[in-house]
Amino acid sequence: PGMLSHHYSPGLPLQLVDDPGNEAGRPDRAVVRFGAPARNEWEYSLSPTGDLEEAARRLFSVLRELADGGYRDALVSRVPESGLGRAVNDRLRRAAQKDETL
Numbered sequence: 001p002g003m004l005s006h007h008y009s010p011g012l013p014l015q016l017v018d019d020p021g022n023e024a025g026r027p028d029r030a031v032v033r034f035g036a037p038a039r040n041e042w043e044y045s046l047s048p049t050g051d052l053e054e055a056a057r058r059l060f061s062v063l064r065e066l067a068d069g070g071y072r073d074a075l076v077s078r079v080p081e082s083g084l085g086r087a088v089n090d091r092l093r094r095a096a097q098k099d100e101t102l
Helices: 052-068 084-096
Strands: 014-017 029-034 043-047 073-077
Touching (some): 014 084, 029 052, 043 052, 052 084
Parallel strands (some): 014 073, 029 043
């Protein structure tokens, strides 16, 4: 478990970005933020306060919510690439990878 590139995939395309900015979630596209609160029902936050430990704890529950949300795709904010953030970003990259054998 965890060794395959698609192991963490919620089953929908994820686009990783440094900051989703003013992009708003909508019924067919979720937005996952870091360091900012969710602004509507199609948005999620790994940590509204920018806490990497909280982001790590919430990562899998947010991915499950995306999988169950019926979204076409999701825009996902990367977290800072330091300390625990490296592991969170690794899981996000794996979740975003497409595996043609599925």
